[in-house]
Amino acid sequence: MNITLKVWRQDGPNSAGRLETYDAKDISEHMSFLEMIDVVNEQLEAAGTDPIAFDHDCREGICGMCSLQINGTPHGPERGTTTCQLHMRTFKDGETITIEPWRATAFPVVKDLVVDRTSFDRIIEAGGYISVNTGGPQDANAIPINKGDADEAFEYAACIGCGACVAACKNASASLFTAAKLSHLALLPQGQAERYERTSSMVAQMDLEGFGSCTNQYECEAACPKGISVQSIAHMNRDYIKASLTGR
Protein backbone atom coordinates (compact mmCIF):
# COMPACT_ATOMS: atom_id res chain seq x y z
CA MET A 1 0.00 0.00 0.00
CA ASN A 2 1.04 3.63 -0.54
CA ILE A 3 0.64 6.19 2.20
CA THR A 4 1.31 9.92 2.43
CA LEU A 5 2.81 10.92 5.76
CA LYS A 6 2.77 14.35 7.34
CA VAL A 7 5.35 14.18 10.09
CA TRP A 8 6.31 16.73 12.74
CA ARG A 9 10.02 17.52 12.36
CA GLN A 10 11.78 19.54 15.03
CA ASP A 11 15.57 19.72 15.36
CA GLY A 12 15.73 20.24 19.09
CA PRO A 13 13.86 21.41 22.20
CA ASN A 14 14.23 25.08 21.34
CA SER A 15 13.86 25.01 17.58
CA ALA A 16 10.65 25.69 15.74
CA GLY A 17 9.04 22.60 14.25
CA ARG A 18 7.02 22.02 11.08
CA LEU A 19 5.03 19.28 9.39
CA GLU A 20 6.91 17.66 6.48
CA THR A 21 5.31 15.46 3.85
CA TYR A 22 6.81 12.09 2.85
CA ASP A 23 5.61 9.31 0.57
CA ALA A 24 5.70 5.83 2.06
CA LYS A 25 5.60 3.50 -0.94
CA ASP A 26 5.06 -0.28 -1.12
CA ILE A 27 4.23 -0.66 2.55
CA SER A 28 3.00 -4.11 3.56
CA GLU A 29 -0.33 -4.03 5.35
CA HIS A 30 1.13 -6.56 7.81
CA MET A 31 3.77 -4.12 9.02
CA SER A 32 3.37 -2.44 12.35
CA PHE A 33 3.17 1.34 12.35
CA LEU A 34 6.73 1.57 13.69
CA GLU A 35 8.05 -0.81 11.02
CA MET A 36 6.47 1.46 8.44
CA ILE A 37 8.43 4.41 9.91
CA ASP A 38 11.60 2.24 9.88
CA VAL A 39 11.10 1.74 6.13
CA VAL A 40 10.58 5.44 5.56
CA ASN A 41 13.68 6.19 7.62
CA GLU A 42 15.81 3.85 5.48
CA GLN A 43 14.63 5.72 2.42
CA LEU A 44 15.36 9.07 4.09
CA GLU A 45 18.85 7.99 5.09
CA ALA A 46 19.54 6.66 1.60
CA ALA A 47 18.59 10.10 0.31
CA GLY A 48 20.90 11.75 2.85
CA THR A 49 18.11 13.15 5.04
CA ASP A 50 18.02 12.96 8.83
CA PRO A 51 15.77 10.02 9.86
CA ILE A 52 12.62 10.70 11.86
CA ALA A 53 13.31 10.38 15.59
CA PHE A 54 10.65 8.45 17.53
CA ASP A 55 10.48 6.52 20.81
CA HIS A 56 10.17 2.74 20.95
CA ASP A 57 11.61 -0.18 22.86
CA CYS A 58 9.78 -3.47 23.43
CA ARG A 59 7.51 -3.23 20.37
CA GLU A 60 5.14 -5.63 22.09
CA GLY A 61 2.86 -3.26 23.95
CA ILE A 62 4.34 -3.56 27.44
CA CYS A 63 7.09 -0.99 27.98
CA GLY A 64 5.23 2.27 27.35
CA MET A 65 8.01 3.83 25.29
CA CYS A 66 6.21 4.22 21.97
CA SER A 67 3.98 7.25 21.58
CA LEU A 68 2.77 9.26 18.54
CA GLN A 69 -0.39 11.25 17.98
CA ILE A 70 -1.70 9.57 14.81
CA ASN A 71 -4.42 11.51 12.97
CA GLY A 72 -5.25 13.30 16.21
CA THR A 73 -5.50 10.20 18.38
CA PRO A 74 -2.80 8.86 20.73
CA HIS A 75 -1.53 5.49 19.48
CA GLY A 76 -3.81 5.78 16.45
CA PRO A 77 -7.36 4.73 15.68
CA GLU A 78 -7.40 1.22 17.17
CA ARG A 79 -8.78 1.17 20.74
CA GLY A 80 -6.70 -0.58 23.40
CA THR A 81 -3.59 -0.76 21.21
CA THR A 82 -0.15 0.84 21.48
CA THR A 83 1.47 2.33 18.37
CA CYS A 84 3.95 -0.57 18.23
CA GLN A 85 1.05 -3.03 18.03
CA LEU A 86 -0.91 -1.04 15.46
CA HIS A 87 -0.89 -2.55 11.99
CA MET A 88 -0.91 -0.75 8.67
CA ARG A 89 -4.02 -2.72 7.64
CA THR A 90 -5.94 -0.34 9.92
CA PHE A 91 -5.36 2.34 7.28
CA LYS A 92 -6.56 2.64 3.69
CA ASP A 93 -4.31 2.55 0.64
CA GLY A 94 -3.65 6.13 -0.46
CA GLU A 95 -4.51 7.61 2.93
CA THR A 96 -2.74 10.65 4.40
CA ILE A 97 -1.60 10.11 7.97
CA THR A 98 -0.54 12.98 10.21
CA ILE A 99 1.95 12.07 12.94
CA GLU A 100 2.67 14.49 15.76
CA PRO A 101 4.43 14.24 19.11
CA TRP A 102 2.44 14.20 22.37
CA ARG A 103 1.61 17.85 23.04
CA ALA A 104 1.97 18.99 26.65
CA THR A 105 3.97 21.68 28.37
CA ALA A 106 5.03 18.99 30.86
CA PHE A 107 6.24 16.78 27.95
CA PRO A 108 8.64 19.06 26.05
CA VAL A 109 9.70 17.90 22.59
CA VAL A 110 13.27 16.55 22.51
CA LYS A 111 13.48 15.95 18.76
CA ASP A 112 10.86 15.28 16.08
CA LEU A 113 8.37 12.86 17.67
CA VAL A 114 10.34 12.22 20.86
CA VAL A 115 9.10 13.96 24.00
CA ASP A 116 10.58 14.08 27.48
CA ARG A 117 8.28 12.20 29.84
CA THR A 118 10.44 12.43 32.97
CA SER A 119 7.67 14.47 34.61
CA PHE A 120 5.91 11.09 35.04
CA ASP A 121 9.00 9.70 36.75
CA ARG A 122 8.98 12.60 39.19
CA ILE A 123 5.31 11.94 40.03
CA ILE A 124 6.27 8.35 40.86
CA GLU A 125 9.28 9.53 42.87
CA ALA A 126 6.92 11.69 44.93
CA GLY A 127 5.27 8.60 46.40
CA GLY A 128 4.40 5.90 43.88
CA TYR A 129 6.04 3.16 45.92
CA ILE A 130 5.76 1.26 49.18
CA SER A 131 8.51 1.76 51.76
CA VAL A 132 9.62 -1.64 52.97
CA ASN A 133 13.07 -1.35 54.42
CA THR A 134 13.69 -4.77 55.96
CA GLY A 135 13.06 -8.48 55.49
CA GLY A 136 12.65 -10.83 52.60
CA PRO A 137 9.57 -11.14 50.41
CA GLN A 138 6.50 -12.66 52.00
CA ASP A 139 4.88 -15.85 50.71
CA ALA A 140 2.43 -15.21 47.91
CA ASN A 141 -1.18 -15.34 49.18
CA ALA A 142 -0.12 -14.78 52.80
CA ILE A 143 -2.30 -11.67 52.95
CA PRO A 144 -5.87 -12.26 51.77
CA ILE A 145 -7.21 -9.63 49.37
CA ASN A 146 -10.82 -9.35 48.14
CA LYS A 147 -11.18 -10.58 44.58
CA GLY A 148 -12.87 -7.32 43.54
CA ASP A 149 -10.07 -5.18 44.98
CA ALA A 150 -7.39 -7.42 43.51
CA ASP A 151 -8.97 -7.19 40.04
CA GLU A 152 -9.36 -3.42 40.23
CA ALA A 153 -5.78 -2.96 41.49
CA PHE A 154 -4.60 -5.19 38.67
CA GLU A 155 -6.44 -3.09 36.09
CA TYR A 156 -4.67 0.04 37.37
CA ALA A 157 -1.33 -1.77 37.60
CA ALA A 158 -1.58 -2.35 33.84
CA CYS A 159 -0.64 1.32 33.29
CA ILE A 160 2.56 1.39 31.20
CA GLY A 161 3.10 5.13 31.73
CA CYS A 162 3.10 5.95 28.03
CA GLY A 163 1.37 9.32 28.43
CA ALA A 164 -1.49 8.73 25.97
CA CYS A 165 -3.87 10.05 28.66
CA VAL A 166 -2.03 13.38 28.74
CA ALA A 167 -1.83 13.49 24.95
CA ALA A 168 -5.57 12.88 24.58
CA CYS A 169 -6.73 15.37 27.20
CA LYS A 170 -7.51 18.86 25.94
CA ASN A 171 -5.98 20.14 29.20
CA ALA A 172 -2.95 17.83 29.03
CA SER A 173 -3.95 16.56 32.46
CA ALA A 174 -2.05 13.69 34.04
CA SER A 175 -5.01 12.70 36.21
CA LEU A 176 -5.50 9.23 34.75
CA PHE A 177 -1.81 8.32 35.10
CA THR A 178 -1.53 9.66 38.65
CA ALA A 179 -4.85 8.13 39.67
CA ALA A 180 -3.97 4.71 38.23
CA LYS A 181 -0.70 4.67 40.18
CA LEU A 182 -2.38 5.90 43.38
CA SER A 183 -5.43 3.66 43.23
CA HIS A 184 -3.37 0.62 42.38
CA LEU A 185 -1.55 0.96 45.72
CA ALA A 186 -4.55 2.31 47.67
CA LEU A 187 -6.53 -0.87 46.97
CA LEU A 188 -3.88 -3.22 48.35
CA PRO A 189 -3.03 -3.84 52.03
CA GLN A 190 0.63 -3.00 51.45
CA GLY A 191 -0.33 0.47 50.26
CA GLN A 192 -2.36 1.45 53.32
CA ALA A 193 0.35 2.79 55.64
CA GLU A 194 1.36 5.63 53.31
CA ARG A 195 -1.95 5.94 51.46
CA TYR A 196 -2.96 9.54 52.22
CA GLU A 197 0.54 11.02 52.35
CA ARG A 198 1.14 9.38 48.98
CA THR A 199 -2.03 10.91 47.57
CA SER A 200 -1.11 14.44 48.69
CA SER A 201 2.48 14.21 47.48
CA MET A 202 1.77 12.73 44.07
CA VAL A 203 -1.07 15.18 43.38
CA ALA A 204 1.16 18.08 44.44
CA GLN A 205 3.93 16.86 42.10
CA MET A 206 1.43 16.42 39.24
CA ASP A 207 0.38 20.06 39.66
CA LEU A 208 3.97 21.22 39.99
CA GLU A 209 4.90 19.66 36.65
CA GLY A 210 2.41 21.91 34.87
CA PHE A 211 -0.18 19.37 33.80
CA GLY A 212 -3.74 20.72 33.44
CA SER A 213 -6.74 19.89 35.59
CA CYS A 214 -9.33 17.21 34.92
CA THR A 215 -12.57 18.35 33.27
CA ASN A 216 -14.12 14.88 33.33
CA GLN A 217 -14.40 14.42 29.58
CA TYR A 218 -12.87 10.94 29.77
CA GLU A 219 -10.83 11.22 26.57
CA CYS A 220 -7.94 9.70 28.54
CA GLU A 221 -9.90 6.54 29.26
CA ALA A 222 -10.81 6.18 25.59
CA ALA A 223 -7.21 6.69 24.47
CA CYS A 224 -5.53 4.48 27.09
CA PRO A 225 -3.98 1.47 25.35
CA LYS A 226 -4.60 -0.51 28.53
CA GLY A 227 -8.24 0.60 28.90
CA ILE A 228 -7.74 2.04 32.40
CA SER A 229 -11.01 3.42 33.69
CA VAL A 230 -11.67 6.91 35.08
CA GLN A 231 -13.00 5.12 38.15
CA SER A 232 -9.41 5.49 39.29
CA ILE A 233 -9.80 9.29 39.17
CA ALA A 234 -12.93 9.17 41.35
CA HIS A 235 -10.92 6.99 43.74
CA MET A 236 -8.03 9.47 43.77
CA ASN A 237 -10.41 12.37 44.40
CA ARG A 238 -12.02 10.57 47.35
CA ASP A 239 -8.62 9.86 48.87
CA TYR A 240 -7.49 13.40 48.16
CA ILE A 241 -10.49 14.85 50.02
CA LYS A 242 -9.75 12.59 52.99
CA ALA A 243 -6.05 13.46 52.90
CA SER A 244 -6.78 17.20 52.89
CA LEU A 245 -9.38 17.03 55.64
CA THR A 246 -7.11 15.02 57.92
CA GLY A 247 -3.99 17.04 57.14
CA ARG A 248 -1.99 14.20 55.62
Added chain:
Amino acid sequence: MSTASGGNAIGRLLGSTIGMKILMAITGFIWIGFVLGHMVGNLQILLPMPEDGIHAINKYAAMLKATGGLLWAVRFGLLAAFAAHVWAAIVLSKRNRAARADSYAVSNNIQAKPSSYYMLITGLVILGFIVFHLAHFTLGLVQPEAFGHHLANGMHDVYTMFILGFRNPVYAGLYIVANVLIGMHLHHAVTSMFQTLGLRTPKYQQYIDMAGPAVASVAIVGNVLMPVAVLLGLIGGSVS
Protein backbone atom coordinates in the same frame (compact mmCIF):
# COMPACT_ATOMS: atom_id res chain seq x y z
CA MET B 1 7.40 11.17 50.84
CA SER B 2 6.51 14.61 52.13
CA THR B 3 3.19 15.20 53.81
CA ALA B 4 0.66 17.80 52.72
CA SER B 5 1.87 21.31 53.40
CA GLY B 6 0.56 22.81 56.62
CA GLY B 7 -2.29 25.25 57.05
CA ASN B 8 -5.94 24.36 57.39
CA ALA B 9 -8.00 21.92 55.36
CA ILE B 10 -9.45 24.67 53.11
CA GLY B 11 -6.01 26.10 52.36
CA ARG B 12 -4.67 22.66 51.51
CA LEU B 13 -7.62 21.92 49.22
CA LEU B 14 -7.42 25.20 47.35
CA GLY B 15 -3.71 24.74 46.79
CA SER B 16 -4.32 22.05 44.16
CA THR B 17 -6.18 21.55 40.92
CA ILE B 18 -8.30 18.80 42.47
CA GLY B 19 -9.21 21.08 45.36
CA MET B 20 -10.21 23.86 42.96
CA LYS B 21 -12.44 21.42 41.09
CA ILE B 22 -14.02 20.38 44.39
CA LEU B 23 -14.74 24.05 45.07
CA MET B 24 -16.40 24.29 41.64
CA ALA B 25 -18.42 21.17 42.29
CA ILE B 26 -19.73 22.38 45.67
CA THR B 27 -20.50 25.93 44.52
CA GLY B 28 -22.05 24.53 41.34
CA PHE B 29 -24.19 22.19 43.43
CA ILE B 30 -25.49 25.15 45.44
CA TRP B 31 -26.41 26.91 42.21
CA ILE B 32 -28.12 23.85 40.76
CA GLY B 33 -30.33 23.93 43.87
CA PHE B 34 -31.04 27.60 43.23
CA VAL B 35 -31.73 27.17 39.51
CA LEU B 36 -34.25 24.39 40.16
CA GLY B 37 -35.89 26.05 43.18
CA HIS B 38 -36.15 29.39 41.35
CA MET B 39 -37.71 27.61 38.37
CA VAL B 40 -40.33 25.76 40.44
CA GLY B 41 -41.24 28.98 42.28
CA ASN B 42 -41.66 30.89 39.03
CA LEU B 43 -43.66 28.17 37.30
CA GLN B 44 -46.53 29.38 39.51
CA ILE B 45 -46.95 31.99 36.76
CA LEU B 46 -48.81 29.28 34.83
CA LEU B 47 -51.53 29.05 37.50
CA PRO B 48 -54.84 30.74 36.59
CA MET B 49 -55.70 34.19 37.97
CA PRO B 50 -57.91 33.73 41.06
CA GLU B 51 -61.22 35.60 41.66
CA ASP B 52 -59.64 38.14 44.02
CA GLY B 53 -57.03 39.17 41.41
CA ILE B 54 -54.13 38.37 43.74
CA HIS B 55 -52.05 35.94 41.69
CA ALA B 56 -50.06 33.13 43.37
CA ILE B 57 -46.79 34.59 42.06
CA ASN B 58 -47.50 37.89 43.84
CA LYS B 59 -48.14 36.11 47.12
CA TYR B 60 -44.98 34.08 46.60
CA ALA B 61 -42.93 37.23 45.94
CA ALA B 62 -44.40 38.93 49.02
CA MET B 63 -43.59 35.85 51.08
CA LEU B 64 -39.95 35.93 49.91
CA LYS B 65 -39.66 39.67 50.62
CA ALA B 66 -41.13 39.13 54.09
CA THR B 67 -38.28 36.80 55.06
CA GLY B 68 -36.11 39.94 55.15
CA GLY B 69 -32.77 39.01 56.73
CA LEU B 70 -32.96 35.43 55.52
CA LEU B 71 -33.46 36.58 51.93
CA TRP B 72 -30.33 38.70 52.17
CA ALA B 73 -28.37 35.88 53.78
CA VAL B 74 -29.32 33.55 50.92
CA ARG B 75 -28.51 36.23 48.33
CA PHE B 76 -25.12 36.82 49.92
CA GLY B 77 -24.38 33.08 50.08
CA LEU B 78 -25.32 32.66 46.43
CA LEU B 79 -23.15 35.59 45.42
CA ALA B 80 -20.15 34.18 47.32
CA ALA B 81 -20.64 30.73 45.79
CA PHE B 82 -20.95 32.29 42.33
CA ALA B 83 -17.81 34.38 42.73
CA ALA B 84 -15.84 31.35 43.92
CA HIS B 85 -17.13 29.25 41.01
CA VAL B 86 -16.21 31.85 38.40
CA TRP B 87 -12.81 32.48 40.01
CA ALA B 88 -11.96 28.75 39.98
CA ALA B 89 -13.28 28.42 36.41
CA ILE B 90 -11.01 31.19 35.17
CA VAL B 91 -7.91 30.07 37.11
CA LEU B 92 -8.27 26.45 35.95
CA SER B 93 -9.10 27.35 32.35
CA LYS B 94 -5.97 29.50 32.10
CA ARG B 95 -3.89 26.75 33.62
CA ASN B 96 -5.35 24.17 31.24
CA ARG B 97 -4.58 26.33 28.24
CA ALA B 98 -0.98 26.76 29.42
CA ALA B 99 -0.66 22.99 29.90
CA ARG B 100 -1.31 22.52 26.17
CA ALA B 101 0.52 25.58 24.89
CA ASP B 102 1.20 24.07 21.43
CA SER B 103 -1.87 22.63 19.82
CA TYR B 104 -2.18 19.67 17.49
CA ALA B 105 -2.45 20.17 13.73
CA VAL B 106 -5.03 17.39 13.67
CA SER B 107 -7.21 16.89 16.70
CA ASN B 108 -9.87 14.39 17.29
CA ASN B 109 -12.18 13.58 20.14
CA ILE B 110 -13.30 10.10 20.96
CA GLN B 111 -15.96 10.23 23.63
CA ALA B 112 -16.17 13.75 25.12
CA LYS B 113 -19.69 15.20 25.02
CA PRO B 114 -20.02 18.47 23.06
CA SER B 115 -21.43 20.24 26.13
CA SER B 116 -18.17 19.55 27.97
CA TYR B 117 -16.16 21.57 25.45
CA TYR B 118 -18.12 24.78 25.96
CA MET B 119 -18.22 25.03 29.76
CA LEU B 120 -16.32 28.32 29.97
CA ILE B 121 -18.40 29.86 27.16
CA THR B 122 -21.77 28.69 28.50
CA GLY B 123 -20.60 29.78 31.96
CA LEU B 124 -19.71 33.27 30.79
CA VAL B 125 -23.09 33.53 29.03
CA ILE B 126 -24.75 32.59 32.34
CA LEU B 127 -22.76 35.34 34.05
CA GLY B 128 -23.89 37.92 31.49
CA PHE B 129 -27.45 36.67 31.62
CA ILE B 130 -27.65 36.88 35.41
CA VAL B 131 -26.47 40.50 35.31
CA PHE B 132 -29.11 41.28 32.67
CA HIS B 133 -31.80 39.36 34.54
CA LEU B 134 -31.15 41.26 37.80
CA ALA B 135 -31.18 44.58 35.94
CA HIS B 136 -34.45 43.54 34.28
CA PHE B 137 -36.60 42.00 37.02
CA THR B 138 -34.90 42.95 40.30
CA LEU B 139 -33.71 46.50 39.64
CA GLY B 140 -36.15 47.48 36.87
CA LEU B 141 -33.48 49.19 34.78
CA VAL B 142 -34.17 47.42 31.49
CA GLN B 143 -37.90 47.92 31.09
CA PRO B 144 -38.97 50.60 33.60
CA GLU B 145 -42.51 50.68 32.17
CA ALA B 146 -43.06 47.05 33.24
CA PHE B 147 -41.59 47.57 36.70
CA GLY B 148 -43.07 49.04 39.87
CA HIS B 149 -46.74 48.18 39.30
CA HIS B 150 -48.76 47.62 42.46
CA LEU B 151 -52.06 45.92 43.23
CA ALA B 152 -54.93 47.86 44.84
CA ASN B 153 -53.87 46.39 48.22
CA GLY B 154 -50.36 47.80 47.78
CA MET B 155 -48.73 44.45 46.92
CA HIS B 156 -45.88 44.56 44.40
CA ASP B 157 -47.33 43.31 41.07
CA VAL B 158 -44.78 40.80 39.89
CA TYR B 159 -47.35 39.11 37.67
CA THR B 160 -47.76 42.17 35.44
CA MET B 161 -44.00 42.72 35.26
CA PHE B 162 -43.51 39.09 34.24
CA ILE B 163 -46.16 39.17 31.52
CA LEU B 164 -45.09 42.54 30.07
CA GLY B 165 -41.48 41.40 30.16
CA PHE B 166 -42.09 38.32 28.07
CA ARG B 167 -44.60 39.88 25.68
CA ASN B 168 -41.58 41.61 24.23
CA PRO B 169 -40.24 39.02 21.75
CA VAL B 170 -36.67 40.31 22.02
CA TYR B 171 -36.54 39.82 25.81
CA ALA B 172 -38.43 36.54 25.62
CA GLY B 173 -36.03 35.27 22.94
CA LEU B 174 -33.07 36.28 25.06
CA TYR B 175 -34.38 34.32 28.05
CA ILE B 176 -35.06 31.29 25.86
CA VAL B 177 -31.56 31.27 24.37
CA ALA B 178 -29.91 31.90 27.76
CA ASN B 179 -31.83 29.08 29.40
CA VAL B 180 -30.92 26.61 26.67
CA LEU B 181 -27.26 27.52 27.26
CA ILE B 182 -27.69 27.11 31.03
CA GLY B 183 -29.11 23.66 30.27
CA MET B 184 -26.05 22.93 28.16
CA HIS B 185 -23.80 23.86 31.10
CA LEU B 186 -25.79 21.59 33.39
CA HIS B 187 -25.70 18.72 30.88
CA HIS B 188 -21.99 18.23 31.60
CA ALA B 189 -21.85 19.91 35.02
CA VAL B 190 -24.20 17.69 37.01
CA THR B 191 -22.53 14.44 35.98
CA SER B 192 -19.05 15.96 36.23
CA MET B 193 -19.73 17.14 39.78
CA PHE B 194 -20.25 13.56 41.00
CA GLN B 195 -16.99 12.44 39.42
CA THR B 196 -15.08 15.38 40.93
CA LEU B 197 -16.39 14.53 44.39
CA GLY B 198 -15.41 10.90 43.88
CA LEU B 199 -19.01 9.71 43.97
CA ARG B 200 -19.25 8.22 40.48
CA THR B 201 -18.72 4.62 41.57
CA PRO B 202 -19.42 1.58 39.35
CA LYS B 203 -22.68 0.86 41.16
CA TYR B 204 -24.21 4.29 40.49
CA GLN B 205 -22.30 5.26 37.36
CA GLN B 206 -25.14 4.64 34.89
CA TYR B 207 -27.58 6.79 36.89
CA ILE B 208 -25.02 9.54 37.47
CA ASP B 209 -24.31 9.69 33.74
CA MET B 210 -28.04 10.22 33.14
CA ALA B 211 -28.34 12.89 35.86
CA GLY B 212 -26.70 15.64 33.75
CA PRO B 213 -28.95 15.22 30.71
CA ALA B 214 -31.99 14.74 32.97
CA VAL B 215 -31.44 17.87 35.07
CA ALA B 216 -30.59 19.84 31.91
CA SER B 217 -33.82 18.74 30.20
CA VAL B 218 -35.97 19.61 33.20
CA ALA B 219 -34.30 23.04 33.54
CA ILE B 220 -34.67 23.84 29.84
CA VAL B 221 -38.30 22.74 29.55
CA GLY B 222 -39.37 24.44 32.79
CA ASN B 223 -37.62 27.74 32.13
CA VAL B 224 -38.44 28.00 28.43
CA LEU B 225 -42.10 27.19 29.06
CA MET B 226 -42.66 30.52 30.83
CA PRO B 227 -41.67 32.98 28.07
CA VAL B 228 -43.24 30.70 25.44
CA ALA B 229 -46.57 30.61 27.29
CA VAL B 230 -46.60 34.42 27.44
CA LEU B 231 -45.56 34.84 23.79
CA LEU B 232 -48.34 32.50 22.67
CA GLY B 233 -50.85 34.38 24.82
CA LEU B 234 -51.67 31.26 26.86
CA ILE B 235 -51.31 33.23 30.09
CA GLY B 236 -51.52 36.90 31.07
CA GLY B 237 -54.84 37.74 29.38
CA SER B 238 -55.76 39.93 32.38
CA VAL B 239 -52.80 42.27 31.81
CA SER B 240 -53.52 45.05 29.34
